[in-house]
Amino acid sequence: MFIGKELNLTETAKPAKSRKKLWFTLALIAFNILVLAGIILHEIHGKEEQILDKEIFVTWAANYRFLVCALCCVLCYILFESLKYLIFIRSFAGRWMPMTALKTAILGKYYDFITPLGSGGQPFQIVYLSTQKKIPIGPATSIPLSGMIVYQVGYVCFAISMFVVYACIPHSLPLATPVLYLAGFGAFCYLIVPAIVVLFSVFRETTLKILRFFVKLGHKMRLVKDVDATLEKTAASLDEYRDSFKQLLKKWYILLIGVLLGWLMTCSNCMIAYFVVRASGMSVNWLEMLCLTIFTYCSVTFIPTPGNTGAAEVGFYAVFAGLQSTFWVTMLWRVLSYYSILLIGLCVIVFTPLKRKIQNARANRRRPSVAETGEPAQSETQNAEGAIETERDASEKSQ
Numbered sequence: 001m002f003i004g005k006e007l008n009l010t011e012t013a014k015p016a017k018s019r020k021k022l023w024f025t026l027a028l029i030a031f032n033i034l035v036l037a038g039i040i041l042h043e044i045h046g047k048e049e050q051i052l053d054k055e056i057f058v059t060w061a062a063n064y065r066f067l068v069c070a071l072c073c074v075l076c077y078i079l080f081e082s083l084k085y086l087i088f089i090r091s092f093a094g095r096w097m098p099m100t101a102l103k104t105a106i107l108g109k110y111y112d113f114i115t116p117l118g119s120g121g122q123p124f125q126i127v128y129l130s131t132q133k134k135i136p137i138g139p140a141t142s143i144p145l146s147g148m149i150v151y152q153v154g155y156v157c158f159a160i161s162m163f164v165v166y167a168c169i170p171h172s173l174p175l176a177t178p179v180l181y182l183a184g185f186g187a188f189c190y191l192i193v194p195a196i197v198v199l200f201s202v203f204r205e206t207t208l209k210i211l212r213f214f215v216k217l218g219h220k221m222r223l224v225k226d227v228d229a230t231l232e233k234t235a236a237s238l239d240e241y242r243d244s245f246k247q248l249l250k251k252w253y254i255l256l257i258g259v260l261l262g263w264l265m266t267c268s269n270c271m272i273a274y275f276v277v278r279a280s281g282m283s284v285n286w287l288e289m290l291c292l293t294i295f296t297y298c299s300v301t302f303i304p305t306p307g308n309t310g311a312a313e314v315g316f317y318a319v320f321a322g323l324q325s326t327f328w329v330t331m332l333w334r335v336l337s338y339y340s341i342l343l344i345g346l347c348v349i350v351f352t353p354l355k356r357k358i359q360n361a362r363a364n365r366r367r368p369s370v371a372e373t374g375e376p377a378q379s380e381t382q383n384a385e386g387a388i389e390t391e392r393d394a395s396e397k398s399q
Contacts, residue, residue, distance in 0.1 A: 056328045059281040066279035070336050073275065076268040078344070081105035084147055084261040089129075091254050092139035092146075092247065100133050103348060108144060110345025113338060122148055141240055146248050150255060153194050154262020158270075159187040159294050166291040172284065173292060179299055186298035197245050200238045208235060269337055270294050276333045 060067060086101035107128055108121035115121075122144040130140035163184070200207040208231070215231055218224035248255045267290070274289035 056280060060279050060332075063279040063281065066275045070272050070275035070279065073268045073272045074336055074340050077265055078102075078105060078109075078341075080261045080265040080268065081109065081151075084150070084258050084265075085143065087254060087257060088143045088147055089135075089139075091251055092142050093135045097133070100129070103352070104128060104144070106341075106345050106348050108147070109341050110349070113342055113345075138243075142243065142247050145240060146245070146258070149194050149197060149245060149248070150258030151262040151265065152190055154259045154264075155266045156187055156191045156194075157259065158263045158266040159183070159190075159298055162291045162294045163187075165287055166295075169285065169287055169291075171288060173288060175292065175295070179295060182299035183295035184298070186301035189302050190298070196238065197242060200242050204242075207238070211235075266294070270297070272337045273333050276329055276336065279332075280329050 082098075082102045082105040085104045086096070086098055089095060089097050089101055089104075104125050108125045110121070111124045112121035125144035125147075126137075126140050129135045129143060130137050133140075135143075196207065211234055212227075212231055215224055215227055215234070218230075219227050224230050248258075270290050270293040271286075273293040273296075274284070274286050277284055277289060
């Protein structure tokens, strides 16, 4: 009698928990679809006349090989990010986990692209690694944070190298001087987080005093509500970054590989624009295109919109105003460098829980049920026996 009750309670609790998890998953999927739809509508609003230009499609069909190269750059971008996390997971957690590294890379970039200033990827990566992959919370925290640090350093190294290259090559496309200044300022902003982490690792108290000054300044400008709470939260975050950075410094070769992969990621991302321009029937210097594309990215780095939406397009228009069919070139560039990552990330978010649900259903079908065997499964029997012993102990104590 008691065993039957225990089994019924267990079976009733499981569907309730499963339904709650299903509704949460569906809500998350709906939210992601709405965000994606909103971004696309923002892109095409007010450009209906330019969309009717059909000659560009004929040109793309004739130059399809450049589109294939652009698509390969997208895949290389994901590949380099995945390799970085594969190496970091092996270094911090001691295991080779290729599929986990791939999913970590895709999830991180997806949530970076839909959150302001690209700041949303790391929390989701930490949750994914610690809860779903059962990696201890220390390594699970260090992996994404270290990944972000080395990517930013690689990004800035690539930007600096392109500033040097641009000064040494002939220019066929005009570039406004303010854009160059904005690009330099954006690259500096991108270097702020790694620089603060290094300073915090060496001079913790001094860095906190500097941060306190800026937080108080923000409070006077009514940008910060609670000074103490903000400082406490910032210090806790910086402590996590510092621990991750110290772990990286112990394995300097891992740090260098991560920076190199960050450099290659940025290069692959910038090469997309070159191949899109070539596919659109224009001949340009590939080095100049690399320089102008990274200048575009740097000049809108500090714009607080998801994926720099709106600002990236305006920046591309400003930098590549001399090109033909600027609208379609811009749109194809954004589709490949931005929306393709969003689409891949959305597929991972949607199909991963579905795949897990199908696998669980198959496992449950293979497991013989109580009705078929007349006996509860082993885990259920153990739970029932434990409950009987607990009830017996309680009755003995009452007597």
